Amino acid sequence: MKQILAFIFIIFLSSFSTCGRRGNPLPPRDFHPLPPSKIHYQQVVSTPLIYWKSPAKFEDGEPISKEEKKDIKYIIDINFGHSRVETNKNYFKYKPLKQNTKICFRVAAVFKKFIGEFSEPVCRIIKAPIQEAPTLKSVKAGDRIVKIEFKKHKYKTIEIFKSDTGHFNIIKPFKTISGNLFTDSRVENGKKYFYRARYANNEIKGPFTKVIEVIPKDNIPPVPPENPILITDHACYLVWEPSISRDVKYYKIFYNDKCIGKTTGLIFILKRCLNGIYRIGAVDKAGNITLSKPAVRR
Template identity: 25%
Template sequence: MRLRALGLWLILFSILAGCGRKTPPLPPEQVAPRQVTGLRYELRVSGVKLTWKVPRRTLAGTPVGHLKGFEILKTEKVIGQGLTRSFKIFVPVDRDLDKVSSFGYEDSNLRSGCRYVYRVRAVRGFRSVGPFSAPVSFSWHSPPGPPEGLRLEAWDRKIYLFWRPPQSFLDGTPVDLPLRYRLWRGPSPEALKPLAVLVDGTSFFDGSVENEIRFCYRVAAVIQFYGTWIEGAPTEVLCAIPHDLTPPSAPRALVAVPVPEGIWLRWREAPEPDVAGYRVYRARKGKKFVPIHQGLIARPEYIDRTLPGPGVYVYRVTAVDDSPRANESPPSAPVEVEYKSKER
């Protein structure tokens, strides 16, 4: 019995002694964040904006937890001279990254005539630093100033843009590089999007607009500097509304026949799909034409019951479209008819 009790005590002691053991801690290198991915750059008038994805795991595969910040390695090389400098920029994290997928940094400390290379890595703590990301690189030149004298001319389903080239770059030096232009268009100044193609000259014809709808524009000069496209300061935003200014074609084959009720008129319909109706004009022979009804006539026929008396009358007809301006066509060829009496 004593031996059995002694064995139970030995087993219990072994279990209790084992509970205090811990696995050896991982070295800082293994709990460092994984490599930053998705590094991108966006050039702006003021410099460059970098964005990248936030790593969620350590090199050992565990959750990364809180990050102290990110370290940016910036390399600057003077083009054509071979002079190279490197800088380290620490960007602290001042917010919870659990609900964000990306992080960013804007660098306005760029020198014209240099090429830049950026790499980014995540910092968790002392000796707990992740590997650098893949690099991004670009060449930098002071951007062009805004184009001058932008003006718009709105016509029927088209808008013309005209401007003059900028005379200097934003650093004050005269423009000595070829310029192209990027156009931005949208329904309002706050909703502009860039057009797909760059423009070579200082004018643009936009034939993809619709009448009675507002279109807003701005223009920026663009240069290509050692393989990098750099967009300059934009013009102010101007807006225009194209209008339907094209009238329908004149009605054809007008005929006039006396009937007991008056004069019956018939003509061939105008072929345009936006015709809202027709307007009939009458005149005494040798006198001025005047409209003889209110509003528009929907069908291509009409009986004139308002004749003032017997005589020779001349008629002509116009077509009117459905635009806000109610564009009226040229008149049809006139027809002459003699009316003898209103009596049957």
């Protein structure tokens, strides 16, 4: 019996001695960020520009949180140690270089004091630059639409940059067109928008145009109401069929070209029937108005 009790006691103690231990201990964290996976390149006129995405993980495979990404910076190595530059942005614009100059870049991410490995190098030779900006032919801003037309050109595409604040993304265009006409229907009436454009032959980019400011506005009047009738039997009121335009907000009532009232309905009661001409005006959200034919008396 004593032997059995002793055996149970040993098992009981051993259960406490292993409490909280589950497998092998975890290795220490490695906070060195992985290098950017791909470095993109542009030649803006004669100036090299590179850009990249923030690394998603540390060397130990753990993800970099949003808060930790705020502490990520970058070291740009130029021509394999010739010079180095630090930045907290996800792009780097170098200085203008002469045609046929060879240039190489590598990028390493830095988290606090932990410097990661450099990316694969991106090397290019400066090509003949695009020196001219697109020439505007016309700019039109209508009902929820903007149209910008450029003169004919010899380049592969035109890149359009858009902003509603006046501050532009310098790398990614809003839209790229191969022709001369740019149309933007993703706009609101009454709101100011800013655009600028440049020619592009793949990685080779030209200078930007001056900023183009536009405010789309509905200047197309609605379709007039149909069949206005002045009822004069026992009462005096106007009735009509609605305008087929979807943006009509209300109707104005006119007597001899003078506004005497308004309504959102399709009937308007008059205090008395006067000799003269009654018309109904359809008014849209932008304030455009179209008058009907004179009401027919009945």
